[in-house]
Amino acid sequence: MTAPRFVVLGPPGAGKTTVGKLLAERLGVGFRDTDEDVIATAGKPISDIFLDDGEPAFRALEEEAVAEGLKTHDGVLALGGGAVLSATTRERLAGHAVVFLNVGMAEGVKRTGMSSARPLLAGVNPRATFKSLLDARLPLYREVATIEVVTDDLEPEQVVDAVLRAAGTTPPTGTDGEQD
Ligand SMILES: Nc1ncnc2c1ncn2[C@@H]1O[C@H](COP(=O)(O)OP(=O)(O)OP(=O)(O)O)[C@@H](O)[C@H]1O
Numbered sequence: 096m097t098a099p100r101f102v103v104l105g106p107p108g109a110g111k112t113t114v115g116k117l118l119a120e121r122l123g124v125g126f127r128d129t130d131e132d133v134i135a136t137a138g139k140p141i142s143d144i145f146l147d148d149g150e151p152a153f154r155a156l157e158e159e160a161v162a163e164g165l166k167t168h169d170g171v172l173a174l175g176g177g178a179v180l181s182a183t184t185r186e187r188l189a190g191h192a193v194v195f196l197n198v199g200m201a202e203g204v205k206r207t208g209m210s211s212a213r214p215l216l217a218g219v220n221p222r223a224t225f226k227s228l229l230d231a232r233l234p235l236y237r238e239v240a241t242i243e244v245v246t247d248d249l250e251p252e253q254v255v256d257a258v259l260r261a262a263g264t265t266p267p268t269g270t271d272g273e274q275d
């Protein structure tokens with residue numbers, strides 16, 4: 096049976112895409128991002144899906160994209176930040192190697208900026224939105240995660256090192272050796 100080597104999740108700006116790609120490179124496997132799969136299926140950007148069709152329509156597409164990725168992708172699979180809101184998705188994640196990239200409000204808002212590409216954070220007060228999003232989702236990320244890495248003070252390559260260390264895999268290259 097095919098299963099991703101790692102599933103990567105966490106709030107917007109946690110680095111799922113950035114770190115997921117680096118992790119895949121390090122392991123010599125493919126990278127897939129369910130946000131990209133949803134964009135391809137819908138034929139339009141996520142912000143347009145939210146605007147034209149509403150969040151529930153986006154979540155339904157996302158649930159399908161995650162199910163498909165878990166069944167067919169054997170590399171690193173990054174999920175959208177809100178994928179864990181689906182109880183069905185949380186059940187489907189059981190038994191997988193799931194990496195929760197955590198990031199606090201200040202750093203998360205700094206990394207995501209005011210980008211309209213993230214419709215949930217595009218309102219007037221991204222800090223408050225980010226905080227309520229974190230409060231609601233932290234228990235859900237932790238429910239499914241087998242590994243948690245706090246990324247606030249780490250460069251993306253260091254996050255990869257931390258993931259591989261936590262998974263019991265010695266990082267083949269990266270920043271570890273240079274720092275100690
Ligand atoms: N550990 C890190 N240190 C500094 N900057 C980072 C780190 N991880 C990611 N970034 C930067 O933060 C921004 C958001 O990263 P990224 O797009 O990978 O987040 P994401 O978790 O995929 O977000 P989304 O849920 O919106 O898809 C990018 O500009 C990226 O370069």
Ligand SMILES: O=C(O)C1=C[C@@H](O)[C@@H](O)[C@H](O)C1
Nearest residue numbers: 107130141175176177213214
């Ligand atoms: O945190 C969220 O709910 C989201 C995160 C992004 O990855 C996208 O999936 C979308 O913008 C929604």
Ligand SMILES: [Mg+2]
Nearest residue numbers: 111112113130
């Ligand atoms: Mg992303």
